[in-house]
Structures are given as structure tokens and as C-alpha cells.
Amino acid sequence: MDKKKCTLYSGGLKGAEATFGESAEKHGIKEIIFTFEGHKLNRNKNSVTLSKEELERGDISMELASRMLNRTYYETEKIRKVLQTIFHMVNNGHQVFVIGSIMDDNSVKGGTGWAVELAKLFNRPLHVFDQPKKQWFTWKEGAWKEDSPLIEYDTFVGSGTRYLSDAGREAIEALFTDSCAAKQEK
Template structure:
């Protein structure tokens, strides 16, 4: 991989996304942060503010999102914009990396789960670092399989929990080191 030809897509929020961005910067990887007007970011380099027209392109039914993630999402403007922003991230990046918690039903906890479900729908290479188990998993043959992934495409997504722990932080650092060298 040629690092200066690679681009990380995220939404620059505190926790996993902020750490993905810091790792990209450290390794000389380009970064694009998708956001919307009024969204509070922890990382604000190379921000692309999505306008109303762009956000609508990522529009989904809250009922569909609730059904796919096995939880209830209520119709609020902010949560809709967050899900629309996640659509743009996954639509832009070919490979998807997420730090979070894989639940018993195979979904990933929280809003991060939407990035995972979109990656499955878009047939993107998908990898989740499960913080409680301190292990990377790759979605293959409709199930989670233990893995030690590398960044293998020029465009990729870094998303995940706001509640990043030391194991999650180390997993992101090691992912970049494996992919681009120290």
C-alpha cells in the first residue's frame, strides 16, 4: 500500500474515529471527515460538510434501520443526519474497519452498527475489533470469523465507539503498523 495514495473516511467523533484519524495522520494517510452543520467534532481536519441535498442521498427509513439493527431508532433530525453521514462514509470507502461490540445476534452495538450493516449491504470488506473480546473479526460467508486484517484498499472507513478503551486504541495502532509499517 502506498500510504499517500490512501484515504481514510470517518466522521471525526471522539473515541474510535478520532483515533483512526490520528493514526492516519501519523502514517501519512489522507483523511476526509464527513459531517453536517452543527455537528460537534473531536477532529476537524479535512472536514467535508454535507449539505441538505447530499444528506438526502444517504436517507433511509428509520423503521428499516431499526429492523436491521434489532433496536429502535426514533425519528429525530440529528440521528437521521448521523445515519446519513455514515452512508457517505461507507459509500466512499471500499474497506470498512469498526471498533465496537459484536452482539449475540451478530449486529454491532450502537450507531456504529449502521456502518457495519451498510458495509454488508454494499458488499464491502468488513472488519470489526470487538473490544470486550479484544479480537478482530472479519465478515465472511455471513458470519464473524477471527482475523488479523490489514488495510488493503486505497479508500477505507474508520468508525466505531465513542467509548474507546486501551485495547481498541492499540488495535487501531497495530492495524496501521501492519498495513503501512512503523
């Protein structure tokens, strides 16, 4: 990781995404926030408002999203736009970091789970900090393995729950601090 060349892609929402952005800024890492018209952000630095056409590039069947996440998503314009925005985050960032809760079916709770499923689909390096377990996990060989990941690529995604715990906040800060320290040691 070379923080001068690094870019964080996020959605700028309260909780995990805002904290990823604050940590990136603190460590001198560029941040790009994807959003859409009318979407209320908690953090709005370097935001890119996706056009209707750009959003449509990330379009997905709500039925498919529901099936992949093992939950029901109804056809609402806002949820569709959120999922389309997440597509752009994961499509642009190579490594994916998520703060949330890993479910028994290996999905991640809430809309955040869409970033996880896309990362699996796109075969991206994927890491989830499970807040209830207070532990990082990496997706390897079709299963979650305990890990202590570092930011290792020039582009990465920071996403996750709006309901960030102190442990989740500390995990994000440690991720940036440890990744920057590891770069200096090389």
C-alpha cells in the same frame, strides 16, 4: 496499500473515529471527515460539511434502520443525519474497519452498527475489533471469523465507539503500523 494514495473516511467523533484520524495522520495517510452543519466534532481536519441535498442521498427509513439493527431508532433529525453521514463514509470507502461490540445477533452495538450493516449491504470488506473480546473479526460467508486484517485498499472507513478502550486504541495503531509494514515488505 499505498499510503500516498490512501484515504481514510471517518466521522471525526471522539473515541474510535478520532483515533483512526490521529493514526492516519501519523502514518501520512489522507483523511476526510464527513459531517453536517451543527454537528460537534472531536477532530476537524479535512472535514466536508454535507449539504441538505447530499445528506438526503444517504437517507434511510428509520423503521428499516431499526429493523436491520434490531433496535429502535426514533425519528429524530440528529440521528437521521448521523445515519446519512455514515452512508457517505461507507459509500466512499471500500474497506470498513469498526471498533465496537459484536452482539449475539451479529449486529454491532450502537450507531456504529449502521456502518457495519451498510458494509454488509454494499458487500464491502468488513472488519470489527470487538473490544470486550479484544479480537478482530472479519465478516465472511455470513458470519464473523477471527482475523488479523490489514488495510488493503486505497479507500477505507474508520468508525466505532465513542467509548474507546486501551485495547481498541492499540488495535487501531497496530492496524496502521502492520499495514504500512506489510506494504514495505512487498
